[in-house]
Amino acid sequence: MNILVTGGAGFIGSHIVNTYIKAGHRVTVIDNLSSGKLQFLNPKVNFYEIDILNPDVSEILKSEKIETINHHAAQISVSESVADPLFDVNSNIIGTLQLLQSAVSFGVNKFIFASTGGGMYGEQIFFPASEDHPCQPLSPYGISKLCAENYLTYFFTKYGLSTTILRYSNVFGPHQNPYGEAGVVAIFCERLVNNKKPLIYGDGKQTRDFISVSDIAQANLLALDPACTGIFNLGTGIETSINYLTKCLVKISNKNIATEYGPVRSGEQRRSVLDYKKFHKGFAWKPEVQLEQGLVETYNYFQNERS
Template sequence: MKILVTGGGGFIGSQLVETLLAEGHTPIILDNFSNGRKENLPEGVICYRRNLLSDKVERIFKKEKPDIVMHLAAQVSVAKSLENPADDAAVNVLGTVKLLGYSVKYGVKKFIFSSSSAVYGTTDEVLTEESATSPISFYGTSKLVSESYIKLFGTSYGLPYTILRYANVYGPKQRSDGEGGVISIFIQQLLNNETPVIYGDGTQTRDFVYVEDVARANLLAIDNANNEIINIGTNSQTSINLLYTLLSSKLDKPGTPDYQGTRDGDIKHSHLSNAKALDILKWEPQYDLIKGLEKTVEYFRDKA
């Protein structure tokens, strides 16, 4: 199948492109490379450098006529969403709506959307897809609003969809600058003999899911879970303190992190049930945290 991957040059998107190629699909990349990197992509892949809001995006649909749209492109920084909610909404909401309109107009068979556990907000419960949604950041709100548009396009225009709500994704090629995830940031700081910063007391927890597992979830969504919302996580939670201990041990970099104040928009706990993913998407994670960290640390060591 011909599959348009928005954000295909990014951390998750580029892994997805490799997965699609391995399965015999033809990925078409749409990315403005504000977060992604051209060097993440395999040689010879068709790539369009465009902003999501550009009217030129419609030409890609008209020319390529993709069978599937996998929409990963987004403004992903919670901090930036708080600083400039209008820009966050423009990219994440309006960008999604424009893609949905083109998908209907040009006969796309399915729309697969990368959402986030940020839609749930703060809770100590194990989160199922039926859990209440109450985001505490504009980023989470933009994802939740996008989900509503996707569902309405499904009911109004018959556009099949699958919405994947990711836990905290990590792995090789994740950025270790301000837009990176905590794992890549900690690894890079430890390799540079810097002191990692933990915001809060470190008892906050996250459900960490490896990037190859996330790519495989998108692949399975092509033929499964029509018109469903699916959590993509490991059904476990790890504290930031434990994560730091594991990484400092693996890198043989003993020391004490720098504890600073909590940040606005940060969720205290995140733990996603993946029962529905197993039942409907036929997906379960292949990587536990230890195995995933080993591969991630190896990548950053080789790159250093």
């Protein structure tokens, strides 16, 4: 299959590209390298350094005869979305809408979209959150992801474009940016590798659902199935406190480093965990990587990066 991966030089996108290539697909990547890195790119891809908002993207769809778009390029920072909601709207809503329009114009069959569970469900009412949990985004980032999701559903109904919305929990693994505000695993690995204390905001009892990027890449492979349309949560269903996560990472680092605590960050959810039963039932997917095992692999990656 001819697949376009947007954001294929980024953290999650680069793993999806590798999985698609391993499965025998022909992969084209578009990425503006705003956070993605050339060294993450599989050498077998056709790469275009271009912004998703650039009208020339439609020419790429045409010339590469793209059959499926897997859309991972986005403005991913919650705090940036608060500081500059218009930039977020341009990347995450207008950018997605332009791709959807080009998809329909150039005969693309399928569109897979990376969405967010945490950003979508807000302060959860029930645990774990299934896909029918009310969407109550707390940030412009969550609002724009919800709006883009609604456009996908509209294009499915109006034009018959096969659309798949994957709502991720907290993804972690190699290639994640350790200098952002999110991605606590990457941030803490980087700090520990550099002999710095991990800094926890609040009491550390807040919980997240940490899913390995290799499980997410595998789910994106299964999502190529023409029968896979609609909205699906991808997480582990397991709540992990930031205190436990930190304890594991400090142990893995084998260093005698204390943990620091800082003030609670405003707008941060207390508990977040996703129910992945729907995708499991439909496509026999389940998370394979245990948290502790994934943390060892991720820590080793950051340690090797340093040396």
